[in-house]
Amino acid sequence: MAEDLNWAIGGEAGDGIDSTGKIFAQALSRAGRHVFTSKDFASRIRGGYTAYKIRTSVEQVQSVVDRLDILVALTQRTIDENLDELHEGSAIIYDGERSWDAEIPDEMTAVDVPLKSLAEEAGGAIMRNIVALGAACKITGFDVEYLDEALEKRFGGKGSKIVENNKEAARAGQEYVEENYDLSHLGYDVETTDNDYVLLNGNEAVGMGALAAGCRFYAGYPITPATSIMEYLTGRIEDYGGHVVQAEDELSAINMALGAARGGARSMTATSGAGIDLMTETFGLVAQSETPLVIADVQRSGPSTGMPTKQEQGDLNMALYGGHGEVPRFVVAPTSITECFWKTVEAFNLAEKYQTPVFLVSDLAMSVTEQTFPPEAFDMDEVEIDRGKLVDEDEADEWLDAQGHFRAHAVTEDGVSPRAIPGTTDAAHMSTGLEHDELGRRTEEEDERVQQVDKRNRKVETAREQEDWDYREFGDPDADNLVISWGSNEGALVEALDYLEADGIDVRVISVPYIFPRPDLTEEIEAADETIVVECNANGQFADVIEHDVLTRVKRINKYTGVRFKADELADDITEKLTEEVPA
Amino acid sequence: MSSDVRFTDFKSDKQPTWCPGCGDFGTMNGMMKALANTGNDPDNTFVVAGIGCSGKIGTYMHSYALHGVHGRALPVGTGVKMARPDVEVMVAGGDGDGYSIGAGHFVHAVRRNVDMTYVVMDNRIYGLTKGQASPTSRSDFETSTTPEGPKQPPVNPLALALASGASFIAQSFSSDAMRHAEIVEKAIEHDGFGFVNVFSPCVTFNDVDTYDYFRDSLVDLQEDEDHDPHDYEAAKEVILDSEKEYQGVMYQDENSVPYHEKHGVTEDMSEIPDGAPEDAMDLVREFY
Ligand SMILES: Cc1ncc(C[n+]2csc(CCOP(=O)(O)OP(=O)(O)O)c2C)c(N)n1
Ligand code: SF4
Numbered sequence A: 001m002a003e004d005l006n007w008a009i010g011g012e013a014g015d016g017i018d019s020t021g022k023i024f025a026q027a028l029s030r031a032g033r034h035v036f037t038s039k040d041f042a043s044r045i046r047g048g049y050t051a052y053k054i055r056t057s058v059e060q061v062q063s064v065v066d067r068l069d070i071l072v073a074l075t076q077r078t079i080d081e082n083l084d085e086l087h088e089g090s091a092i093i094y095d096g097e098r099s100w101d102a103e104i105p106d107e108m109t110a111v112d113v114p115l116k117s118l119a120e121e122a123g124g125a126i127m128r129n130i131v132a133l134g135a136a137c138k139i140t141g142f143d144v145e146y147l148d149e150a151l152e153k154r155f156g157g158k159g160s161k162i163v164e165n166n167k168e169a170a171r172a173g174q175e176y177v178e179e180n181y182d183l184s185h186l187g188y189d190v191e192t193t194d195n196d197y198v199l200l201n202g203n204e205a206v207g208m209g210a211l212a213a214g215c216r217f218y219a220g221y222p223i224t225p226a227t228s229i230m231e232y233l234t235g236r237i238e239d240y241g242g243h244v245v246q247a248e249d250e251l252s253a254i255n256m257a258l259g260a261a262r263g264g265a266r267s268m269t270a271t272s273g274a275g276i277d278l279m280t281e282t283f284g285l286v287a288q289s290e291t292p293l294v295i296a297d298v299q300r301s302g303p304s305t306g307m308p309t310k311q312e313q314g315d316l317n318m319a320l321y322g323g324h325g326e327v328p329r330f331v332v333a334p335t336s337i338t339e340c341f342w343k344t345v346e347a348f349n350l351a352e353k354y355q356t357p358v359f360l361v362s363d364l365a366m367s368v369t370e371q372t373f374p375p376e377a378f379d380m381d382e383v384e385i386d387r388g389k390l391v392d393e394d395e396a397d398e399w400l401d402a403q404g405h406f407r408a409h410a411v412t413e414d415g416v417s418p419r420a421i422p423g424t425t426d427a428a429h430m431s432t433g434l435e436h437d438e439l440g441r442r443t444e445e446e447d448e449r450v451q452q453v454d455k456r457n458r459k460v461e462t463a464r465e466q467e468d469w470d471y472r473e474f475g476d477p478d479a480d481n482l483v484i485s486w487g488s489n490e491g492a493l494v495e496a497l498d499y500l501e502a503d504g505i506d507v508r509v510i511s512v513p514y515i516f517p518r519p520d521l522t523e524e525i526e527a528a529d530e531t532i533v534v535e536c537n538a539n540g541q542f543a544d545v546i547e548h549d550v551l552t553r554v555k556r557i558n559k560y561t562g563v564r565f566k567a568d569e570l571a572d573d574i575t576e577k578l579t580e581e582v583p584a
Numbered sequence B: 001m002s003s004d005v006r007f008t009d010f011k012s013d014k015q016p017t018w019c020p021g022c023g024d025f026g027t028m029n030g031m032m033k034a035l036a037n038t039g040n041d042p043d044n045t046f047v048v049a050g051i052g053c054s055g056k057i058g059t060y061m062h063s064y065a066l067h068g069v070h071g072r073a074l075p076v077g078t079g080v081k082m083a084r085p086d087v088e089v090m091v092a093g094g095d096g097d098g099y100s101i102g103a104g105h106f107v108h109a110v111r112r113n114v115d116m117t118y119v120v121m122d123n124r125i126y127g128l129t130k131g132q133a134s135p136t137s138r139s140d141f142e143t144s145t146t147p148e149g150p151k152q153p154p155v156n157p158l159a160l161a162l163a164s165g166a167s168f169i170a171q172s173f174s175s176d177a178m179r180h181a182e183i184v185e186k187a188i189e190h191d192g193f194g195f196v197n198v199f200s201p202c203v204t205f206n207d208v209d210t211y212d213y214f215r216d217s218l219v220d221l222q223e224d225e226d227h228d229p230h231d232y233e234a235a236k237e238v239i240l241d242s243e244k245e246y247q248g249v250m251y252q253d254e255n256s257v258p259y260h261e262k263h264g265v266t267e268d269m270s271e272i273p274d275g276a277p278e279d280a281m282d283l284v285r286e287f288y
Helices: A017-030 A076-081 A115-122 A125-140 A144-158 A160-180 A202-212 A227-233 A250-262 A273-288 A316-321 A337-354 A364-368 A393-397 A446-466 A487-502 A522-527 A541-550 A567-578 B023-037 B054-060 B073-083 B095-101 B103-112 B157-163 B177-189 B211-217 B232-240 B281-285
Strands: A005-012 A034-040 A049-057 A068-073 A086-094 A109-112 A198-201 A215-220 A243-246 A266-271 A293-299 A330-332 A357-363 A370-373 A430-432 A472-475 A481-486 A507-512 A514-516 A530-535 A555-558 B045-049 B064-067 B088-094 B117-122 B168-173 B194-199 B246-252
Touching: A005 A017, A005 A076, A005 A125, A017 A034, A017 A049, A017 A125, A017 A144, A017 A198, A017 A370, A034 A364, A049 A076, A068 A076, A068 A125, A076 A086, A086 A125, A115 A125, A115 A160, A125 A144, A125 A160, A144 A160, A198 A202, A198 A364, A202 A215, A202 A227, A202 A266, A202 A293, A202 A337, A202 A357, A202 A364, A202 B281, A215 A227, A215 A250, A215 B073, A227 A243, A243 B073, A250 A266, A250 A273, A250 A293, A250 B064, A250 B073, A250 B103, A266 A273, A266 A337, A273 A293, A273 A316, A273 A357, A293 A337, A293 A364, A316 A330, A316 A357, A316 A514, A316 A541, A330 A337, A337 A357, A337 A370, A337 A446, A357 A364, A357 A487, A364 A487, A430 B054, A472 A487, A481 A487, A481 A522, A481 A541, A481 A567, A487 A507, A487 A530, A487 A567, A522 A541, A530 A541, A530 A567, A555 A567, B023 B054, B023 B088, B023 B117, B023 B177, B023 B194, B045 B054, B045 B073, B054 B064, B054 B088, B054 B117, B073 B088, B073 B095, B073 B103, B088 B095, B095 B103, B095 B117, B095 B157, B103 B157, B117 B177, B157 B168, B157 B194, B157 B232, B168 B177, B177 B194, B177 B246, B232 B246
Parallel strands: A005 A068, A068 A086, A086 A109, A215 A243, A215 A266, A266 A293, A293 A357, A330 A357, A430 B064, A481 A507, A481 A530, A530 A555, B045 B064, B045 B088, B088 B117, B117 B194, B168 B194
Antiparallel strands: A005 A049, A034 A049, A034 A370, A198 A370, A330 A514, A472 A507, B168 B246
């Protein structure tokens, strides 16, 4: 297991917790260390406890653990909230000059640094978090120069004066600790490497995937935690001739995206929670009119407004079954941040190849977590674009009926019709949410209805055959114990394998990025003695579909506290489940 | 585009199922004429239709078209135009479609000033669902769901557009064929969001707002030499006039700059590279 360091800063929302954490994460990444971050935040802008946690190691880290080594506490609550993660070797940096009397358990090392005064000396109280970062560098033996790089990146745009003041603040923190404390007994000495890493979160990976895949139009309506996809695309998509519109609501957003797709653009929208419900109306139209569209659902905790800043994987049934009538669709769910990139690219290809809506289902934990990767993990040369049966003028000619009308919804063997976009000569046609004939014109003829329904459903059958609906696998492929997961649980599960192995428990992990169609796991489940499905919801929605597929009961591990799985916790849960009787 | 396009080229060979005498026939003919007269042809035209008797228009016209869900035609048109500034976009729907379920979208489409033409077939009733009150129904208009009338004043769509910052506001009457086509033509030619509310009588369910009523009461702004559509105050006056109803162009902002020009959305978004763009690795490097 990686020798890692766990660091956190916590305070009131509005204290700049997020940006401070991000700066430190970046500094660590610059120093060739792997980073995995997590955030606790409340659904309010000012006030309310908020924390940014960083786990860092020279080896790849992909989960949170129950341990905190260095804590920057701007409030007493920060200490209280994290008490059970602190241990004897923990150091707590706090500002003794502040009005609160910090209560720090005796066995821990209290590092009282006058954050505010030192920041003021360096040019402004606002930099007190940076003073704390400098102090943290000293405690951990981390070279403050890496912090300089991160500060340049962060504040470079605001002028050299600001950058210099911040560097000075960091040095002040570092020197204060050096002069007033001897912390060698803590034994921290952070190793660095020459590796170059990139540090990004799941939503950024989705946005980057969209740009790489040729997405040129995005319409959305702000909602946590999907908004940062829109924020990422805004300001970047223009470089490629594209555009982002903040629509008046989700109904409008998805309809705009649909319009752009009919115009021939690769087009996308993203939302969460209530927004996905609003989009469901048009979701049917997208399918019925056979429009290629990527709809991202970054799940948060529901129902209704639920816990908007908390983790959950509760929308799977919605993605699978949402919408009136029977709607052919694809549901793709990335299992890691790199997969957020690759599956987004794939979602655009699937949408155009099969002329269907594609749900790209991710979750809050993945969307806000920053993680380091070698840049090659996003190798742009590997990106392939497949626009499917997009026809030009000559090809369109082959699809005209005897009267010269373009058969936009031609009944084909593979279920996919030719697709012509405006400007294609002689291919003008109508598409509609009404049931229609091959030309797109309304029909209620029994034969035509059946033909069109079958045709649309056939796309899914064709895709089942043509595409790889595979899974990712970890652990021991021959183990008797099988654990199945989807979405962002993969990282924690993979790390849990180390704990389980240490206890002599062999586990095979299957992480499934495709919800519909999905890989058939019958063989794998039959080969195992025990099967457990792990997911962040109360009812086991994925477990339900697996049981439905294989006609066997599986065990379930469900977490719906609003917090993602931790590796050590999952290992315990799995151990416990393995001895439990399967419900009859 | 070819100059020999005739308005019949915009006609599909599907026979309308509108009631004989429905105002929508005239509205549609005018739209087709206006499209042809402004030099468009079906291959570069995209018609988005709402839901209702009015929304059936997309079926009876020939062009690239989408018939969507109730009330959401304007966002679809917005998306088409953003992706394809080269395409002529026309959006059509009814008063229920546009001012009830779609009222929010109307306000925002107006203020975005996307370069498209929005034609609302205002029959002051829900036709397709067989005669319920619409947002433009008179407050004492008795229907199956409002036996004593809607008990609330009607929406004034022109005023709603004006308040939302419209750059082009017009009203026409489907049976005054020449004028109607002419007004829609002006809306198409307008650089920005061209809004036309068309009185398009429902002969089956509305016995108040009839052809005769409009014929007798409508005042044509063309005959009012004093009306200058570029004069905002004058526009306000006719739009808020509670005594009379007008046809003609009420308001046109001479300085209107359509959304795509203002915000540099001028590229054909349908063309993308075969793989990731050449400099795409820069996107990754940003995260160093
Ligand atoms: C979401 C939704 N709600 C209700 C309907 C039923 N519906 C169809 S048309 C219509 C009203 C249409 O009225 P209007 O826009 O005035 O058009 P008209 O038929 O009078 O031309 C309604 C309520 C629907 N199709 N979709
Ligand atoms: S019901 Fe009214 S609006 Fe509908 S077709 Fe008949 S006349 Fe026209």
